[in-house]
Amino acid sequence: MKRIILIVTLLVTTVTFAQNKNAKASLEVNGVCLMCKERIEKAAIRTKGVKSAIWNLDTHELKLIYDERKTDLTKIQKKIIAVGHDTKEMKATDEAYASVHACCKYRDEDIQKDHKMGKSN
Amino acid sequence: MKNLILFLWLPLITYSQNSIEGVITEVNSDNKSVPVVSANIYWLNTTVGTVTDKDGRFSIAYKPSYSKLIISYVGYKTDTLTIDNPKFIKHTLTPSDELDTVMIVNRKKATSKSYLKATNTFTVSSDELLKAACCNLSESFETNPSIDVNFADAVSGTKQIKMLGLTSPYILISTENIPSIRGASQAYGLSFIPGTWVESIQITKGAGSVVNGYESMAGQINAELQKPSKDYKLFVNAYVANSERLELNTHFNTQVSDKWHTGLYLHGDLLNEKHDRNNDNFLDMPLFKQINVMNRWQYTNAEKGIVSFINARYLLDEKQSGEVNFNPDTDQLTTNAWGSEINTERFEISGKLGYVNPELPWQSLGVQVAFSNHQQDSYFGLRRYDIQQNSLYSNLIYNSIISDSRHKIKTGVSFTYDSYDELVESTNFERIENSVGAFFEYNYDDLEHLNLTAGVRADQHNRLGFFITPRLHLRYTPWEKSALRASVGRGIRSANIFAENQNLFATSRNIIIENANGKIYGLDPEISWNFGVSYLQGFNLFNRKADVTLDFYRTDFQNQVVIDWENPQEISFYNLKGESYANSFQIEFNYNVFEGADLRMAYKNYDVKTQYNSGKKVRPLTPEHRVFVNIEYKTKPKENGARWKFDTTFNWLSEQRYPDTSMSPAQFLQPELSPTIGTLNAQITKVFSSKFEVYLGGENISNVRQPNPIIGANDPFGSNFDSTFVYGPIFGSMYYAGLRFKIK
Secondary structure, X not given: OHHXXXXXHHHHHHHHHHOOOOEEEEEEEOOOOHHHHHHHHHHHHOOOOEEXXXXXXXXXXXEEEEOOOOOOHHHHHHHHHHOOOOEOOOOOOHHHHHXXXXXXXXXXXXXXXXXXXXXXX | OHHHXXXXXXXXXXXXXXXXXXXXXXXXXXXXXXXXXXXEEEEOOOOOEEEOOOOOEEEEEOOOOOOEEEEEOOOEOOEEEEOOOOOOEEEEEOEOOOHHHHHHHHHOOOEEEXXXXXOEEEEEEHHHHHHOOOOEOOHHHOOOOOEEEEEOOOOOOOEEEEEOOEEHHHEEEEEOOEEOOOHHHOOOHHHHOEXXXXXXXXXXXXXXXXXXXXXXXXXXXXXXXXXXXXXXOEXXXXXXXXXXXXXXXXXXXXXXXXXXXXXXEEEEEEEOOOOOOOOOOEOOOOEEEEEEEEEEEEEEEOOOOEEEEEEEEEEEEEEEEEEOOOOHHHHOOOOOOOEEEEEEEEEEEEEEEEEEOOOOOOOEEEEEEEEEEEEXXXXXXXXXXXXXXXXXXEEEEEEEEEOEEEEEEEEEEEEEEEEEEEEEOOEEEEEEEEEEEEEEEEEEEOOOOEEEEEEEEEEEEOOOEEEEEEEEEEEEOOOOOEEEEEEEEEEEEOOOHHHHOHHHHHEOOEEEEOOOOOOEOOEOOEEEEEEEEEEEEEEEEOOEEEEEEEEEEEEEEEEOEEEEOOOOOEEEEEEOOOOEEEEXXXXXXXXXXXXXXXXXXXXXXXXXXXXXXXXXXEOOOOOOEEEEEEEEEEOOOOOOOOEEEEEEEEEEEOOOEOOOOOOOOHHHOOOOEOOOEEEEEEEEEEEOOOOEEEEEEEEOOOOOOOOOOOEOOOOOOOOOOEOOOOOOOOOOOEEEEEEXXXXX
């Protein structure tokens, strides 16, 4: 009997683990400025199940904490590409990319350069 | 049983076989390779992660399906390594663009208004505080249009602040979010916080947050003190004025271990020269000396998410004022000469402990505990006033979110205890106040247009009874660069009638308390509702940044302890019978005229009226109009930080109503209104390098003076002596110079 309880307990723990309420993940999301940061974070946080989303301008890393029972990384990435930002795995459609502000056209090398220059000034 | 042990062991063994180890380093300024502690290591798109230990080493689980290993650390470029087979990793991080931080310092405004917060809060940085080199918290508001700084009386030299037309007892003043200037320290407390100790000040107009208690009515002022880990290793500020006021501030900060920092802050202030420029035989400003010592300890453990501060402070403050020939040793409490001494000694110890869950950054817990002992022994002519207060404040705050980080909550409990022991002439007043309360505050931020904070607290107080304090703040952004705000909230407090109105002792007025069988000096608690709206709009004017703020606030008293000066022989305290309100309207305009030059202009209108026994009247000595202009110019800093800074402030106040003197004999009669008054301050700072700067300034350069600030100065023991009819400067112009020396 004891052993069964133990196994059950272990199983339950594993199940809970697999369905982590506060799962952590990082995505690489492309963007160039603080306006992008706002747009990316908003898109992520507005995905049901995402609890916290913080994007780093320098590293392009989007740190996520989300409820695995309600969402997954694919769903979150879909939301992000829908507002026009590419992730490492998924590309935004041209329509979505066209919707970002002119200064945020991160695919454009000139704009990337502009933002880099702004930083070193 | 054996099976069980084996079963438990197995996963561990499997784990250790399938892991990768490595070390993360950086190249320091001496070009040596040193380990990076607490760098984040994780597999891309997984939840598998770890941090490096104190030797920069790490070990992370490995599966053949993982291929991208990410290494990140604040201030460094994040690197992604491709891992084909599990071997030992040696990796060096490169710092990210270091110029970033410098840029932020450059662009930082001395006073910043938030476009995002729900509350109408602006932050005054230490840069702004340097604009008025002198000297303590009360004087640091002179470059700020939202706060009025006036003299409380012609004897003590104390400056009094007002916000939304109400005096400082109606403002919750805290240091590091612990209510500090209240009760016994209300009258002189602002001068007990040296300006250099202050890192920044947050000023919130209107009902504040429920987290810090129920006492705020007109607003909150919070002073953040210097942090030992961020402040200069050595900071020295020396100041001398032509009044022969001397001041010295020194800070020593040092790191004790990798987690502990400590700072020792010393302040000395001295004025030993008697001045009587207006020849009324009374000192224009008191002789004083102050010694103020604070020791702070800061504990930071980023891995575990723990931050803690422990403070201990000692203050000794002595003031002597009155007639020029007054000698305290022989004339104290006699009619030989009129004189006053105010001696204050204060001990304070406080601690804060904050824990942020490193796994869930939105979850945090904070505890604040503060104890203080305040002892003031004083006399004013023949009148004695002593007060001792022991105060304990404790607050526990838990922060978290509901569903996601757009919905934040703060909740907690607090306990306060105050014991007061007062001697007023020959009458003793003793009382104990304690309260226990709980609060809940919800914040919603849709990240775009709306941000709202709704809070409520419930408190049980031994004298105020049980009461609920609701407060609501709302910010709405209808279009770009704008913020429309509204707030409403209730406040309640017990009025310390003597401690808050100590200027009454420097008069010959009889003290009358109309006993209403209330629980505080026979009076009832003060209760008010504050409503406010404000509108902030940023725009570009000739391609330079500008913003304009309009705000209107109304504080409506349900009950107030009315301070009635309307009979020249008396001062009366009674419960409000009728209406009392303070309306405040302000328009402020900020403009960056050209590179380095900033202009701030403000106009303020007060309508502050109270029902007195003699009728509804404008609150005395409250000007209806105020005009404020501040101009600042800074040259571009050279590489070593060298630059010039110029700053000038002009202030104009309209007529102020004097309390009624119609019953006084003809020679003591005062007009109904004071004259208008305009003052000009200016300061020049020469920064030689980031280590050394000197400053030179003048207060009240146009040398405006109130000619006869003391009524009945030639007969101070007579029945018409009064030093509270002060509308403007007494001393006239004052010049000062000083230096600052700092080592990072």
